[in-house]
Amino acid sequence: MDVHIARQGGTGGPASSEAVSGTVAEFISSPHLHAKRMKRGIILTVLGLASATGGFWILGQNIRAGESSIATNWLNYGLIVIAAALLTFGIVGIVTGRQGTRRSVGDDSIDVIVTEQGLVTRGGREVPWSNIGRAEIIRYINDSMVPLLWDYSVLNRVVRINLLDNSEVDPTSPGVRGRAPMHYLEIDLRRYPMAEYQEHLDALVATLKERRFHTKERFKHKQF
Structure with a gap:
């Protein structure tokens, strides 16, 4: 056949x-089959770090001001939750992409x-x-x-x-x-x-x- x-x-x-x-x-x-995944992983990791930095900075400011409401709680923890998701996906992308390249x-x-x-x-x-x-x-x-x-x-x-x-x-x-x-x-x-x-x-x-x-x-x- x-x-x-x-x-x-x-x-x-x-x-x-x-x-x-x-x-x-x-x-x-x-290697090039895994390059796109690694690139996405790096971008998500950078975005996650930026989001985490912003989230913790806002949290610190609101704690000092003694502010507590639904809106401020979203600002306090929303960016941190988003950052955690971005970092998780980013790290997975980098690790799996690297594994694919190595083999x-x-x-x-x-x-x-x-x-x-x-x-x-x-x-x-x-x-x-x-x-x-x-x-x-x-x-x-x-x-x-x-x-x-x-x-x-x-x-x-x-x-x-x-x-x-x-x-x-x-x-x-x-x-x-x-x-x-x-x-x-x-x-x-x-x-x-x-x-x-x-x-x-x-x-x-x-x-x-x-x-x-x-x-x-x-x-x-x-x-x-």
């Missing part, structure tokens, strides 16, 4: 996109490569088709009024692959989730641009279904 693949380069979009017999999809992480080299940069023999996942782990039990595609959504770290232009998808034989699975290796004996592989495709990679995700799902694997798709809410 001939289908498209896409290799993600380190400086921009796919370095190549071509029909290759036996390969369905290839997702390779690179964007070598075999650890592999999210998934689909071949005729099976899957190659994070760390260069080879998973033959015969060891796959079922798959679950999770689509993360965010319907909050202010989605601070959310990016609607990326896939926001995670693929979970349950294995039939977990006897040789190292629970501490990258991408392994769950508890013994029900470990599974988690393929994180959330940072890939939707405009460029939706067709490749569709090809991955279609291949799993064509090979008669039980494949379930569901939605899950996520704030970060």
Whole structure:
């Protein structure tokens, strides 16, 4: 079966996109995929620090003046609460963005490569088709009024692959989730641009279904 693949380069979009017999999809992480998240995290952190500074300054002024009312309480604590939220989202954005950047080299940069023999996942782990039990595609959504770290232009998808034989699975290796004996592989495709990679995700799902694997798709809410 001939289908498209896409290799993600380190400086921009796919370095190549071509029909290759036996390969369905290839997702390779690179630093620029995580740069936008880090940038948003830094901006939110700066805004949070500014908001916290203003909130504590107003609180100090009102305490000295002995003022207490609904309006002054909002001024006293409103900015501080907002600052806490901004700092939380900002720190999460910086930490997760940095983690993504650090793993964007070598075999650890592999999210998934689909071949005729099976899957190659994070760390260069080879998973033959015969060891796959079922798959679950999770689509993360965010319907909050202010989605601070959310990016609607990326896939926001995670693929979970349950294995039939977990006897040789190292629970501490990258991408392994769950508890013994029900470990599974988690393929994180959330940072890939939707405009460029939706067709490749569709090809991955279609291949799993064509090979008669039980494949379930569901939605899950996520704030970060």
